[in-house]
Amino acid sequence: GxxxxxxxxxxxxxxxxxxxxxxxxxxxxxxxFIWYKQESGKGPQFIIDIRSNMDKRQGQRVTVLLNKTVxxxxxxxxxxxxxDSAVYFxxxxxxxxxxxxxxxxxxxxxxx
Amino acid sequence: xxxVTQSPTHLIKxxxxxxxxxxxxxxxxxxxxxxxxxxxxxxxFIFQYxxxxxRQRGNFPxxxxxxxxxxxxxxxxxxxxxxGDSALYLCASSLSVLAGRDLAQYxxxxxxxxxx
Numbered sequence: 001g002x003x004x005x006x007x008x009x010x011x012x013x014x015x016x017x018x019x020x021x022x023x024x025x026x027x028x029x030x031x032x033f034i035w036y037k038q039e040s041g042k043g044p045q046f047i048i049d050i051r052s053n054m055d056k057r058q059g060q061r062v063t064v065l066l067n068k069t070v071x072x073x074x075x076x077x078x079x080x081x082x083x084d085s086a087v088y089f090x091x092x093x094x095x096x097x098x099x100x101x102x103x104x105x106x107x108x109x110x111x112x
Numbered sequence: 113x114x115x116v117t118q119s120p121t122h123l124i125k126x127x128x129x130x131x132x133x134x135x136x137x138x139x140x141x142x143x144x145x146x147x148x149x150x151x152x153x154x155x156x157f158i159f160q161y162x163x164x165x166x167r168q169r170g171n172f173p174x175x176x177x178x179x180x181x182x183x184x185x186x187x188x189x190x191x192x193x194x195x196g197d198s199a200l201y202l203c204a205s206s207l208s209v210l211a212g213r214d215l216a217q218y219x220x221x222x223x224x225x226x227x228x
Contacts, residue, residue, distance in 0.1 A: 032215050043219035102154030
């Protein structure tokens with residue numbers, strides 16, 4: 001079946017840098033996307049979401065960009081901090097359904 | 113505002129046994145979804161409950177069953193446990209799509225199940 005995947009399994013950055021985590025999806029019927037942060041031993045934490053009628057959405061220090069033409073999603077984290085170190089998942093939702101399909105995740109490592 | 117809670121935190125069972133995991137949704141939410149997360153993988157959808165009925169189901173055998181109560185809390189039951197059932201089981205709550213509200217799913221801390 002169609003699924004969501006990530007390009008980079010691990011991303012290492014220095015504290016203060018901006019981070020960009022990428023995600024490709026293949027289900028053209030997906031119309032809603034969420035980014036989650038998961039720290040070791042914890043459940044996924046909601047970061048930001050975006051609907052397919054938008055191409056950009058900003059939160060606190062985070063921005064999600066959606067390119068429907070190439071089915072690509074990215075999460076930008078400004079001024080990355082050591083506390084941002086975690087695994088980041090993108091998840092997609094298909095119109096008419098409430099379930100989420102997750103990719104394998106990207107590990108973000110932030111060095112002080 | 114209480115978030116999603118799950119119990120127990122950890123559980124150890126042996127092959128062939130049965131297990132029940134519990135979840136209380138975030139205040140105001142009426143829909144509960146269950147996911148299985150193997151080590152190093154993304155969560156995999158098991159099923160979703162709304163109005164005390166299973167509304168959608170992922171690719172999991174009938175050994176996995178669930179229930180939702182009138183107060184929206186939910187249980188996940190797994191029968192005839194296999195070694196491969198060892199995983200983190202996550203519960204997520206949301207507002208029904210039919211309510212025309214937020215699609216976002218909020219996760220609990222999970223239950224770590226180990227099958228020996």
